[in-house]
Amino acid sequence: MRKFVLCIACIALLAVPALAADTIKVGQLAAVTGDFAAYGTAEWEAVKIAVEEINKAGGVLGKQLELIMYDCRTRQEDTVNAARRLVEQDRVTAVIGPNGSGLCIAAAPIFNRGRVPNIGTLPTNPQVTVDESGRVRPYNFRICFLDPYQGAIMAQFSAQDLKAKKAALLYDVSSDYSQGQREFFIRNFERFGGKIVADEGFRGEDVDFRSQLTNMKNSGADVFIYPFMGKSLPLAVKQARELGIATPIVGGDGYGDFMWEIAGDALGDTYWVSHVDRYDPTLAGFFESYQAHTGTECKEFLNGVLAYDCVYWLKDAIERAGSDDPEKVRDALEKTSGLKLMHCVLTMDENHDPKDKDGVILRCDPKQQKALFLTKLRPE
Amino acid sequence: MNFTLSTLIQQIINGLSLGSVYALIAVGYSLVYSILLFSNFAHGGFLVVGGYACYFLLTQWGFNTAVSMAGALAASGLTAVLTERLAYKPIRERTSITLYLLIASMGVNIVIENLFVITVGGRIRALPQSTFPTGVFELGGGVTVSASDILSLVVAAIFLVLLQLFLTRTRWGLAIRAAACDLRTAGLMGVNVTFLIGLVFFVAGLLAAVGGIFLSVRYSLYPQLGSITTKAFIAAVIGGLGSLPGAVLGSLILGLAEMLTAGFVSSQMRDLVVYSLLVLILLVRPAGFFGRTASEKI
Known part of the structure; x- marks a missing residue:
C-alpha cells in the first residue's frame, strides 16, 4: 500500500511540471490581511480580472496565464517568505506586487538573486528600484510615480x-x-x-x-x-x-x-x-467588471487600476520578449516605451521608474x- | 486660560480617555489572572468577537444599539467560557504549570484573529456613525472633549463599579475573592470551582466586549484589533497583576504617560521614553503598585 501511494505521489510530481509547461506562471504578492488588507484585496481581484480577460482572449504567446497569489500579510517577513516560494518553488515568470515600499524593498534581494522581475504596484519609495548605493536594482520595476x-x-x-x-x-x-x-x-x-x-x-x-x-x-x-x-x-x-x-x-x-x-x-x-482620477471615463469599464466579478465596488480604486495595468504591461513585455523566460521578460520590461495602458502611457526611465506621469x-x-x-x- | 495650561489640560484629557479604554481591557486580564495565575492573551480575541458581533448585529441584522451591544456582550462572554472549557480546562486538569495555559491562550488569540480574517476578511470597518454620539464639546481655551470620550469614560466607570459591587456584595463575588486567595482551599470549602472559573471567564468576556465596542467606535474594527491588548496587559502589570484597582491605575498612568510624552517630550521617542519609564517602575516595584507576590508572575 505504501509503495502504491509513493508511486502515485511520484507520478503526480512528474505530472506537475508537464502541466505547468502549458501555462505562463505569474506570481502575485498582495497584502490580503494586515493593515493594507483593503488595498491588497483590491489588487488581487483586479489582477484576477486582467488574467481572466487575457486568457479568454487567447492568452499570451498562445499560452494561458496561471496566477499564483500569496498573502504577504502586510509584514516584511511574510513577504520575503512568499517571494522565496514564488521564485524557488513555483518558478514564476514575473511577480506583481506588493503595494508597499517597505514590503518591496524587503523582497528585492530575493528577486534579484533569483533573477525574476518584480513589478511593484504602488511602492513609491525611491529605494524600491535603486539600492542604497545608487545602483539600479536590475529586476525591480514599478508602475507608479515616486x-x-x-x-x-x-x-x-x-x-x-x-x-x-x-x-x-x-x-x-x-x-x-x-x-x-x-x-x-x-x-x-x-x-x-x-x-x-x-x-x-x-x-x-x-x-x-x-x-x-x-x-x-x-x-x-x-x-x-x-x-x-x-x-x-x-x-x-x-x-x-x-x-x-x-x-x-x-x-x-x-x-x-x-x-x-x-x-x-x-x-x-x-x-x-x-495617480488616477476615479471618475475618469476611460476607467469605467474596469470598475464595471470589478463590480460584476466581486459583487462589491472597487473602493481602493488606485490599487485596482494600477494592479490591473501591471498585468497588461507584463503581457506586453512577454510578447515583446517572445518568451516567458524571466531574463528576457526583464529586458523587455526595461525597454518599455510609449505603451498605452488603461490609466497612462508608460515609458520606463533609466531607474526602472515611469517617466513623466501626471x-x-x-x-x-x-x-x-x-x-x-x-x-x-x-x-x- | 493661558496657552500652555490649556495644552496641558487637553493632553491630560487625551491621556485619560486613552487610559480608560486600556482600563476596561486590563481589568479583564487581571480578573482571570487573580484566579488562575496566568495571563490570558486570548483576551484580545474576545474583544474582537465583541466588536464584530456588535458590527454585524447593527449593520446586517438591523438591531438597535442597545440590543446589538447586549448581543456583543453575550457573544464575547460565551466565547470566553467556551475557550476556557475547550482549551484551558483540559490543560488545567493535567498540569499545574500555568506556562502551558499562557501558551494556549496565545494560540487561541491567533486562531480567533485568523477565523475573522478568513470569514469576514481583513478590511477595516467602522461601526455606523449614527449609532453612537459623535459630538465635540468645547471647554474653553481651545480645549475640546469628544462625546465618545465622555461616553467611554462613563461606561468604563459604570462597568468597573458594577464589577466591584458584584465582587463585594454577592455570594459568587465572595467565592471569586476566596478563589483569588487560594483556589484549592476555596474548592475544599465547597465552592464549585469549575462553575466559578466559567463565571470569571464570562465576566472577563463581557468586559472585553465593552472594550471591543468602544475601540471599534473610536478607532475602527479589524481582525488585529486585539493587538492593542498588549498595552492593556502592560498596564495591568504596572498596576499589579491580579489587582483590579491596580489595573485601573496602571491603565490611567500608561495612557497619561503616552500622551504627555508625545505632547511635551517627543512624539518620535514616545514609546522609548514611556516604556523605559515602565521598566524603571518595575525595577523599583517588581509586583507593580498593588501586586501581591512577584514570584508567580509570568
Whole structure:
C-alpha cells in the first residue's frame, strides 16, 4: 500500500511540471490581511480580472496565464517568505506586487538573486528600484510615480493652490513610505518659501494621534500634511476634527474610499495626491467588471487600476520578449516605451521608474461622500 | 486660560480617555489572572468577537444599539467560557504549570484573529456613525472633549463599579475573592470551582466586549484589533497583576504617560521614553503598585 501511494505521489510530481509547461506562471504578492488588507484585496481581484480577460482572449504567446497569489500579510517577513516560494518553488515568470515600499524593498534581494522581475504596484519609495548605493536594482520595476514626486506635488499644491505658509507634519516613523514623503515635502515646501512649524511622529500600529494633533494645532499651521497610509489616515483626520481643528489636510496616495466609513464628514477640506482620477471615463469599464466579478465596488480604486495595468504591461513585455523566460521578460520590461495602458502611457526611465506621469489632486466632498478630481499637477 | 495650561489640560484629557479604554481591557486580564495565575492573551480575541458581533448585529441584522451591544456582550462572554472549557480546562486538569495555559491562550488569540480574517476578511470597518454620539464639546481655551470620550469614560466607570459591587456584595463575588486567595482551599470549602472559573471567564468576556465596542467606535474594527491588548496587559502589570484597582491605575498612568510624552517630550521617542519609564517602575516595584507576590508572575 505504501509503495502504491509513493508511486502515485511520484507520478503526480512528474505530472506537475508537464502541466505547468502549458501555462505562463505569474506570481502575485498582495497584502490580503494586515493593515493594507483593503488595498491588497483590491489588487488581487483586479489582477484576477486582467488574467481572466487575457486568457479568454487567447492568452499570451498562445499560452494561458496561471496566477499564483500569496498573502504577504502586510509584514516584511511574510513577504520575503512568499517571494522565496514564488521564485524557488513555483518558478514564476514575473511577480506583481506588493503595494508597499517597505514590503518591496524587503523582497528585492530575493528577486534579484533569483533573477525574476518584480513589478511593484504602488511602492513609491525611491529605494524600491535603486539600492542604497545608487545602483539600479536590475529586476525591480514599478508602475507608479515616486515619493519625491509625491512630496513635491504635495508641497507645490499646499504652497500655490492652498496658499499655505506654515505646515505641520504628522508621519509614521516606522515606514519608509512615510519618511520619504516627509523628507521631500519639507525640501520642496521650503523651496516655495514655506516653513515647517510642527513635525510629529507616530508608530505604524498606533490608533490615537490626539497628543500629536494637539501640538500641531498649537503650532498655528495653515496646512496639515499626512504622508502615511492605512487606517491611521481616517483616524488622524477624524481625531483632528474632534479636537476642533478645521485646518485643510493634504495627504499622499494613501486615500481610499474605505476612509468615509471611519471618518465620514470629517474628510471635508482634505486633499489627496493620486495617480488616477476615479471618475475618469476611460476607467469605467474596469470598475464595471470589478463590480460584476466581486459583487462589491472597487473602493481602493488606485490599487485596482494600477494592479490591473501591471498585468497588461507584463503581457506586453512577454510578447515583446517572445518568451516567458524571466531574463528576457526583464529586458523587455526595461525597454518599455510609449505603451498605452488603461490609466497612462508608460515609458520606463533609466531607474526602472515611469517617466513623466501626471499627479492628480483629489478633493473630498462630504455631500457626495466621494473624492473628486480637483486638478492635475506636474512638479516644477 | 493661558496657552500652555490649556495644552496641558487637553493632553491630560487625551491621556485619560486613552487610559480608560486600556482600563476596561486590563481589568479583564487581571480578573482571570487573580484566579488562575496566568495571563490570558486570548483576551484580545474576545474583544474582537465583541466588536464584530456588535458590527454585524447593527449593520446586517438591523438591531438597535442597545440590543446589538447586549448581543456583543453575550457573544464575547460565551466565547470566553467556551475557550476556557475547550482549551484551558483540559490543560488545567493535567498540569499545574500555568506556562502551558499562557501558551494556549496565545494560540487561541491567533486562531480567533485568523477565523475573522478568513470569514469576514481583513478590511477595516467602522461601526455606523449614527449609532453612537459623535459630538465635540468645547471647554474653553481651545480645549475640546469628544462625546465618545465622555461616553467611554462613563461606561468604563459604570462597568468597573458594577464589577466591584458584584465582587463585594454577592455570594459568587465572595467565592471569586476566596478563589483569588487560594483556589484549592476555596474548592475544599465547597465552592464549585469549575462553575466559578466559567463565571470569571464570562465576566472577563463581557468586559472585553465593552472594550471591543468602544475601540471599534473610536478607532475602527479589524481582525488585529486585539493587538492593542498588549498595552492593556502592560498596564495591568504596572498596576499589579491580579489587582483590579491596580489595573485601573496602571491603565490611567500608561495612557497619561503616552500622551504627555508625545505632547511635551517627543512624539518620535514616545514609546522609548514611556516604556523605559515602565521598566524603571518595575525595577523599583517588581509586583507593580498593588501586586501581591512577584514570584508567580509570568
